[in-house]
Amino acid sequence: MxxxxxxxxxxxxxxxxxxxxxxxxxxxxxxxxxxxxxxxxxxxxxxxxxxxxxxxxxxxxxxxxxxxxxxxxxxxxxxxxxxxxxxxxxxxxxxxxxxxxxxxxxxxxxxxxxSIHPVPAVQYEKGIKVILDDYVREMAEVKSTDYKRVILMAEAIRSAGASDLLYQKGGEISELSRSNFFLVKGNQIVTPDRHILHGITRRTVIQLAQRDFQVEERPVLLSELYDADEAFTTSSTKKVLPITQIGELTIGDGHVGPVSRSLLAQFNEVIETW
Amino acid sequence: MxxxxxxxxxxxxxxxxxxxxxxxxxxxxxxxxxxxxxxxxxxxxxxxxxxxxxxxxxxxxxxxxxxxxxxxxxxxxxxxxxxxxxxxxxxxxxxxxxxxxxxxxxxxxxxxxxSIHPVPAVQYEKGIKVILDDYVREMAEVKSTDYKRVILMAEAIRSAGASDLLYQKGGEISELSRSNFFLVKGNQIVTPDRHILHGITRRTVIQLAQRDFQVEERPVLLSELYDADEAFTTSSTKKVLPITQIGELTIGDGHVGPVSRSLLAQFNEVIETW
Missing domain, CATH: 3.30.470.10 (Aminotransferase class 4, branched-chain amino acid transferase, N-terminal domain)
Known part of the structure; x- marks a missing residue:
């Protein structure tokens, strides 16, 4: 084309x-x-x-x-x-x-x-695996062209059978290499509020989630991964993409959860009628 | 041309x-x-x-x-x-x-x-001013194309009447935006050994300096600026360029010192007979 x-x-x-x-x-x-x-x-x-x-x-x-x-x-x-x-x-x-x-x-x-490169359907069904990376983007709030890190780590991602990096520094989670990060715990949805690019899909999803959940934008710690029910990532291409494994840690029961599924469905409704 | x-x-x-x-x-x-x-x-x-x-x-x-x-x-x-x-x-x-x-x-x-852009002669005669910047280059050892910081700070450098940035983080000096950093104190010459690009001119100047001085490659602290006799920076374009002011601090007596002068002369000899 x-x-x-x-x-x-x-x-x-x-x-x-x-x-x-x-x-x-x-x-x-x-x-x-x-x-x-x-x-x-x-x-x-x-x-x-x-x-x-x-x-x-x-x-x-x-x-x-x-x-x-x-x-x-x-x-x-x-x-x-x-x-x-x-x-x-x-x-x-x-x-x-x-x-x-x-x-x-x-x-x-x-x-x-x-061309639009949609995420393979299987990733929405099974969720993706990401690996932790001890890193924080310089000037993360600006969408600069600095994506050296994820290209440099391409082989490490591949060999771990993962799809992407989840950046953390000093135990605080920021974002994936090109998308934002959310955790679900009961009726609460949390997402990091600093050292991140403020994604437009993130903003859209927060608006949707606020109708049914208590949404908190605040620093999110690695330790919160252990008792989370679900995790997902958002970007224009990924929409609402479930994360079921982070390094060796399985999130929740390892399956795509109802909150991720529901938010993806709501997001899809928004774009269908855009 | x-x-x-x-x-x-x-x-x-x-x-x-x-x-x-x-x-x-x-x-x-x-x-x-x-x-x-x-x-x-x-x-x-x-x-x-x-x-x-x-x-x-x-x-x-x-x-x-x-x-x-x-x-x-x-x-x-x-x-x-x-x-x-x-x-x-x-x-x-x-x-x-x-x-x-x-x-x-x-x-x-x-x-x-x-084209070669030589440093103006007046900078060798008077020395240059640099300003401190709380920053350390990512992957400093690799000569990547990441020079966002100095371009971003261009106006701050200009308005301070300075020529460049001197990067420091947590009180430890690393390098200028595109050149290495040296301090002279009596018979001792020190230069940072980490978070830096290992300059070829740096390496050449260390070899020259070792004939007459005790040269130490090690972490260099901001506090060492206060009792230094001289400071200079090295790069392929700058050769051995004296630094006489760092922010509000005057180095030594504020004039280009004999060690910087002598190392520049020795470096010029090396290139003349290359």
Missing amino acids: AHYGYFNSTIAPVDQLAVGITDLGLLRGYGLFDYFLTYNGRPFQWDWYWERFQNSASRMHLPLPLSKDRTYAILMDLLDRGDATDTAFRFVMTGGYSADSISVEQPNLLILAE | AHYGYFNSTIAPVDQLAVGITDLGLLRGYGLFDYFLTYNGRPFQWDWYWERFQNSASRMHLPLPLSKDRTYAILMDLLDRGDATDTAFRFVMTGGYSADSISVEQPNLLILAE
């Missing part, structure tokens, strides 16, 4: 887009991104994603070259040029081209339409 | 080189680099730079696509195509193009010839 992308005022097929080699994202890791899906041809939670992207840009001192409305028009243009009703969008904004390889002059902004 | 670069088996003028937008260096910050100069047409300390680049690549699980000899031949080719006797070389190796934006398939390797 052909996808189109926008790069500094030009729209072209994605495989024809390229970035010059003095880009500070490439040379110095100075970049941020965002990623979201459309449902029924409309960007899901667009207001929230734009707000977050704006906030990341501001925290990295990069002026946004496009207004919200202009950006939305570009998204619709890219979607129209593709041959599917829905798509994934990736924003990548870097420090731009730099004559001295270190000073920011003007950001480079890429907006890419991409 | 026209510079040439090598990218995945192709040699072309640098401004014609571009990287596709699925590169993991760009999308995920998964990249490493190295940087060195030639003197008298020969790459300075080539054996040591190659060893370090190999080591960084291995730590990031990226297989080097070229042998040492083949790489050297490319360097000579790039130098020949330029119009100067000497040049700077930058290696950039990333996780390569990735279909799913996260899995490493085959690295991308860039080798660029660049």
